[in-house]
Amino acid sequence: MQLVTVGGAAEQTGLSAKAIRLYERKGLLTEAERTEAGYRLFTPDDIAVLHFIRRAKALDLGLEEIKDILDLQRGGEQPCQRATAMLDAHLADLDRKLADLRRLRESLRNARRAAATARRDGNPAVVCQIIESASTSPTVAHPKGRRPGARPRRRD
Amino acid sequence: MQLVTVGGAAEQTGLSAKAIRLYERKGLLTEAERTEAGYRLFTPDDIAVLHFIRRAKALDLGLEEIKDILDLQRGGEQPCQRATAMLDAHLADLDRKLADLRRLRESLRNARRAAATARRDGNPAVVCQIIESASTSPTVAHPKGRRPGARPRRRD
DNA sequence: GTAGAACCTTGCCCCGGAGGTAAGGTCAAA
DNA sequence: TTTGACCTTACCTCCGGGGCAAGGTTCTAC
Numbered sequence: 475m476q477l478v479t480v481g482g483a484a485e486q487t488g489l490s491a492k493a494i495r496l497y498e499r500k501g502l503l504t505e506a507e508r509t510e511a512g513y514r515l516f517t518p519d520d521i522a523v524l525h526f527i528r529r530a531k532a533l534d535l536g537l538e539e540i541k542d543i544l545d546l547q548r549g550g551e552q553p554c555q556r557a558t559a560m561l562d563a564h565l566a567d568l569d570r571k572l573a574d575l576r577r578l579r580e581s582l583r584n585a586r587r588a589a590a591t592a593r594r595d596g597n598p599a600v601v602c603q604i605i606e607s608a609s610t611s612p613t614v615a616h617p618k619g620r621r622p623g624a625r626p627r628r629r630d
Numbered sequence: 631m632q633l634v635t636v637g638g639a640a641e642q643t644g645l646s647a648k649a650i651r652l653y654e655r656k657g658l659l660t661e662a663e664r665t666e667a668g669y670r671l672f673t674p675d676d677i678a679v680l681h682f683i684r685r686a687k688a689l690d691l692g693l694e695e696i697k698d699i700l701d702l703q704r705g706g707e708q709p710c711q712r713a714t715a716m717l718d719a720h721l722a723d724l725d726r727k728l729a730d731l732r733r734l735r736e737s738l739r740n741a742r743r744a745a746a747t748a749r750r751d752g753n754p755a756v757v758c759q760i761i762e763s764a765s766t767s768p769t770v771a772h773p774k775g776r777r778p779g780a781r782p783r784r785r786d
Numbered sequence: 787g788t789a790g791a792a793c794c795t796t797g798c799c800c801c802g803g804a805g806g807t808a809a810g811g812t813c814a815a816a
Numbered sequence: 817t818t819t820g821a822c823c824t825t826a827c828c829t830c831c832g833g834g835g836c837a838a839g840g841t842t843c844t845a846c
Contacts, residue, residue, distance in 0.1 A: 481793065491794090493833060511841055513794055533738060537832075558742055565738045572731055575724060582689060582721045586714060637822065647823090649804065667812055669823055693803075 477507070477515040487524040494524065502527055502541045504548075534564055633663070633671040643680040650680065658683055658697045660704075690720055 476482075480491040487494075497503050498514070503523055506514040516524075523544065530540045543557050632638075636647040643650075653659050654670075659679055662670040672680075679700065686696045699713050 479794070490833075492835090495795095496833065509794095509841090511794075512796095513841080531832095532734070533741070534734060561738050561742050565735065565742070568731060568735050568738065572728070572735070575728055575731070578688075578690060579721065579724050579728070582717050582724065585689065586717050586721070635823070646804080648806090651824095652804065665812090665823095667823075668825095669812080687803095 477517060478521070479513050479515065483516040483521060483524060486521055487528055489524060489528060497524070497527060497537070500537055500541065502537060502544055533561070534568070535560065633673060634677070635669050635671065639672040639677060639680060642677055643684055645680060645684060653680070653683060653693070656693055656697065658693060658700055689717070690724070691716065 478486065480494055483489075483494055484491045489497075494503075494516075495514075498506060503520060506516050506520060508514060526544075527540055530543070531537075535543075539560055543560070546556055634642065636650055639645075639650055640647040645653075650659075650672075651670075654662060659676060662672055662676060664670060682700070683696055686699070687693075691699075695716055699716070702712055
């Protein structure tokens with residue numbers, strides 16, 4: 475049963491030592507045992523949890539969500555139901571992201587084409603036309619309505 | 631020539647006032663004129679730049695990159711060549727992201743399926759199997775080699 | 787036995803791209 | 817005059833750490 479320090483845990487899991495300390499601090503890991511000198515000692519169980527975290531992160535789960543799953547599991551409950559719900563949510567999210575990115579890709583391709591054309595035609599656009607031509611905005615900011623009026627007076 | 635305050639500029643561009651101040655502070659906008667009271671006054675040109683920024687942001691360019699383009703343009707140069715290079719880079723990046731996300735999506739679907747099966751079979755996995763089964767890691771962290779040895783001594 | 791490398795510790799500031807809030811100044815309309 | 821909609825700056829927060837400082841510990845080589 476080798477106990478390892480952060481560096482060893484990092485090596486075994488492909489995470490950074492800093493990240494591992496962060497996970498402990500955020501409660502994803504139970505607090506590690508310490509040597510007399512204060513070095514953390516991670517058990518094979520800890521390493522397994524770290525591997526779990528790494529995989530979960532690869533699935534784009536946030537640390538908070540991963541913690542939720544781990545807490546449930548540590549509480550003796552079966553986190554699968556909760557976890558599947560999370561995964562469903564992420565799946566839906568992912569589909570949206572994919573669609574957005576595909577649109578974005580199209581915008582970029584169009585922009586590139588327009589830029590190439592403009593340059594070939596020797597058309598020195600006033601403001602770089604490249605991005606002007608890319609129309610659609612995948613993610614729209616909050617509109618936040620505002621009444622007109624309140625026209626400012628200049629400093630003179 | 632209406633000059634407008636941040637609120638007006640925000641309204642016209644769909645950006646938040648906060649974001650606009652940030653852009654000015656980061657040098658994407660030249661410092662706006664002020665009223666005696668210190669209110670910013672944006673010219674139609676500023677508004678055009680803000681529209682440009684918004685479109686560029688929609689193409690996932692970072693503020694620093696947008697600033698680079700704008701600086702070039704303000705320097706009287708044609709930023710198109712530089713901008714197309716950026717767009718190419720982003721396009722390649724995007725393709726990678728898309729591929730990653732598609733793989734991720736597959737992982738999630740598999741994970742879900744595995745979870746459903748496990749639950750149907752009444753199989754109470756030791757650690758929630760859901761994520762265990764998802765193998766591939768789209769983004770890999772830095773390996774950072776490390777010599778073995780340095781085995782810690784336990785506190786006892 | 788001791789130097790020095792290679793670990794480890796905590797703590798703090800930094801990134802992007804803002805959002806939120808505070809504490810206060812300004813301006814136009816009723 | 818007062819209200820309230822606007823504006824100002826400054827600082828804290830988010831996420832997931834990276835980087836560095838300043839110091840303690842342990843291992844290896846001599």
